[in-house]
Amino acid sequence: MPEKADNRNSIMIPGRLLIDKLAGFFSMLGGMTFLLFETVMVLLKGMVFRSQRVSRSALAFQMVRVGVRAIPIVIMIQVAVGVIMPLQMYPKLNEFGQGEQIATINAIAALRELGPLMTAIILSGFAGASIAAELGTMVTTEEIEALRATALSPVRFLVAPRLAATMIMTVLLSVIADVVMVAAGMATGRNLGVDPGLYMQLSREAVDISGFVSGLVKAGVYGLLIGLVACYMGLSVKPWEGSEGVGRATTLTVVYSIVAVIMAAAVFTVIFYAYGIFS
Amino acid sequence: MVTECKREYGPDEPVIRVSGLCKTFGSQVVLDGLNLEVYPGEIMVIMGGSGCGKSTLLRHLIGSHRPDEGTIELFGKEITQMSERELDEIRKRFGILFQSGALFNSMTVSENVSLPLSEHTGLDAETIDIMVKIKLELVNLRNHADKMPAMLSGGMKKRAGLARAIALDPDILFYDEPSAGLDPVTSAQIDNLIKDLSSKLGVTSVVVTHEMDSAFAIADRMCMLDKGRILMVGPRSDFEKLRDSEPDELAGEDELLMRQFLRGEAEGPLTSKANSASYQDDLLGAGYHEER
Numbered sequence: 001m002p003e004k005a006d007n008r009n010s011i012m013i014p015g016r017l018l019i020d021k022l023a024g025f026f027s028m029l030g031g032m033t034f035l036l037f038e039t040v041m042v043l044l045k046g047m048v049f050r051s052q053r054v055s056r057s058a059l060a061f062q063m064v065r066v067g068v069r070a071i072p073i074v075i076m077i078q079v080a081v082g083v084i085m086p087l088q089m090y091p092k093l094n095e096f097g098q099g100e101q102i103a104t105i106n107a108i109a110a111l112r113e114l115g116p117l118m119t120a121i122i123l124s125g126f127a128g129a130s131i132a133a134e135l136g137t138m139v140t141t142e143e144i145e146a147l148r149a150t151a152l153s154p155v156r157f158l159v160a161p162r163l164a165a166t167m168i169m170t171v172l173l174s175v176i177a178d179v180v181m182v183a184a185g186m187a188t189g190r191n192l193g194v195d196p197g198l199y200m201q202l203s204r205e206a207v208d209i210s211g212f213v214s215g216l217v218k219a220g221v222y223g224l225l226i227g228l229v230a231c232y233m234g235l236s237v238k239p240w241e242g243s244e245g246v247g248r249a250t251t252l253t254v255v256y257s258i259v260a261v262i263m264a265a266a267v268f269t270v271i272f273y274a275y276g277i278f279s
Numbered sequence: 280m281v282t283e284c285k286r287e288y289g290p291d292e293p294v295i296r297v298s299g300l301c302k303t304f305g306s307q308v309v310l311d312g313l314n315l316e317v318y319p320g321e322i323m324v325i326m327g328g329s330g331c332g333k334s335t336l337l338r339h340l341i342g343s344h345r346p347d348e349g350t351i352e353l354f355g356k357e358i359t360q361m362s363e364r365e366l367d368e369i370r371k372r373f374g375i376l377f378q379s380g381a382l383f384n385s386m387t388v389s390e391n392v393s394l395p396l397s398e399h400t401g402l403d404a405e406t407i408d409i410m411v412k413i414k415l416e417l418v419n420l421r422n423h424a425d426k427m428p429a430m431l432s433g434g435m436k437k438r439a440g441l442a443r444a445i446a447l448d449p450d451i452l453f454y455d456e457p458s459a460g461l462d463p464v465t466s467a468q469i470d471n472l473i474k475d476l477s478s479k480l481g482v483t484s485v486v487v488t489h490e491m492d493s494a495f496a497i498a499d500r501m502c503m504l505d506k507g508r509i510l511m512v513g514p515r516s517d518f519e520k521l522r523d524s525e526p527d528e529l530a531g532e533d534e535l536l537m538r539q540f541l542r543g544e545a546e547g548p549l550t551s552k553a554n555s556a557s558y559q560d561d562l563l564g565a566g567y568h569e570e571r
Contacts, residue, residue: 142381149341149375150395150443151367 032232035155036224039163042156058161066127066162067169071176073126077118078110078177082184085109090192100194103202106185111207115178116170116215117265120222123170124257128230131162132253135234136246142239154235163227170223171216178215214278218268222261229257292355294319294451294483295340300349302335302507309335310346311507319450322477322484324494327504328540328549333487336504337455340485341375342366354450371399373451374444378459380436382428388439389415389424395446414442417479418472434465441472445480452476454486458493470496491543495519503537510537 086102293316458466502512539547
């Protein structure tokens with residue numbers, strides 16, 4: 001009974017609620033940092049000691065599961081974005097007689113920003129949600145507990161391959177996304193009367209190799225964030241929460257990882273701009 | 280090195296020694312100064328109603344919960360202050376069968392059993408293969424080695440979980456509600472398996488259950504838990520005597536409570552709390568009497 005009264009009070013006092021929320025947020029950040037640290041240690045150990053190695057077949061399996069099935073969706077989305085961008089930009093540019101510059105804009109947008117970003121957002125839903133649901137379910141069926149009781153580390157067995165897989169696949173899919181968006185832009189440009197040869201040349205001039213690499217670096221970080229959020233949310237389901245806990249973890253994973261990815265995108269762009277990295 | 284460890288506690292020393300174990304979750308006291316000793320080779324059954332703390336006790340014994348107070352010694356070693364790494368060494372020496380079997384769903388039955396072997400021993404693949412077959416034969420599942428857990432019935436899952444638990448030839452086996460959710464025949468089969476493994480492999484078994492039939496069928500010694508403390512611990516015969524005797528006037532509440540539980544009766548001290556006074560008030564509102 002006294003507990004109930006306490007709860008009611010904490011809702012009554014907004015300050016207290018805010019403090020609780022903030023404490024929860026920071027404990028989540030702390031937990032994720034710790035999980036990341038543990039995973040990095042496991043991966044490093046695996047490189048040194050053969051017996052501690054993260055299973056390659058598990059990694060390959062996760063890469064297929066995380067990424068391969070998302071390829072058609074990435075292509076579809078990037079075709080759409082690659083059509084939208086030039087069409088929106090063309091009329092204004094054409095007023096200045098610079099219609100062909102849609103190639104420049106589209107290429108910069110694709111390689112530096114939107115290729116990795118759209119891929120990451122798609123994978124948040126695709127990989128993030130499924131990882132969180134899977135790990136959350138494994139908590140409720142006591143599989144995680146069983147791993148621990150068998151003296152096997154869930155971080156080495158479950159988290160490390162998933163984290164590595166989301167990272168690698170976000171980078172690889174970003175390359176596909178880049179290419180598709182540029183190609184879609186070129187097709188759109190052609191319909192607007194921009195010669196494909198000129199389009200290609202302008203695209204190449206717009207973004208050099210460092211621009212392309214900056215996009216992939218970002219993609220790697222996005223993938224890391226998605227994997228980290230998903231694994232953390234999945235593992236933080238409590239055994240007694242059952243399907244409700246799994247559902248909540250899945251939803252929060254999608255929300256948090258999209259927020260994290262877009263925030264990271266902004267931070268990266270500001271830093272790269274301010275310090276002239278990859279410019 | 281392993282044999283060295285085994286000699287550290289004498290043959291008559293308890294394999295498991297729990298003393299003064301306390302645990303609270305929030306404001307709820309789950310374990311309240313619990314003492315228990317389990318001796319080598321025996322089957323100890325821990326009984327109690329839902330929420331009595333028996334699952335929490337089990338989680339402490341396998342090192343997945345840390346107590347607020349008290350100590351747990353496994354094989355003569357204090358585990359409550361151990362690091363995860365030290366604990367892992369202890370964990371390799373016991374096996375646990377979880378309530379639902381807790382098989383790894385992405386692996387076949389035989390892969391489930393071989394995982395501890397391939398991770399914790401230096402054995403080659405063929406040897407592991409033979410060992411897996413032996414373990415599966417012990418639980419009578421050799422014909423289902425290549426099935427996925429999702430294709431198995433509840434009883435088969437438990438047997439597969441048991442095969443995994445005994446993969447590393449443990450000295451202690453923990454069972455969490457081994458007969459929960461099974462039909463009487465399968466449940467009796469599991470009981471037989473528990474007895475078999477105990478006599479064939481000489482393992483010490485700790486069984487947490489609330490199924491009285493299976494408890495009496497397998498136990499060497501039993502212990503009764505209520506509200507985080509032990510009401511009684513002793514050989515099975517003591518509990519049978521208690522169950523079959525009629526209460527006299529001097530019987531304390533604990534005794535009445537245990538008798539009710541052992542007999543599985545609906546009426547008794549365990550349930551009387553529910554039929555308490557304020558019911559009428561609760562139904563009709565506090566102002567009911569005043570209005571009249």
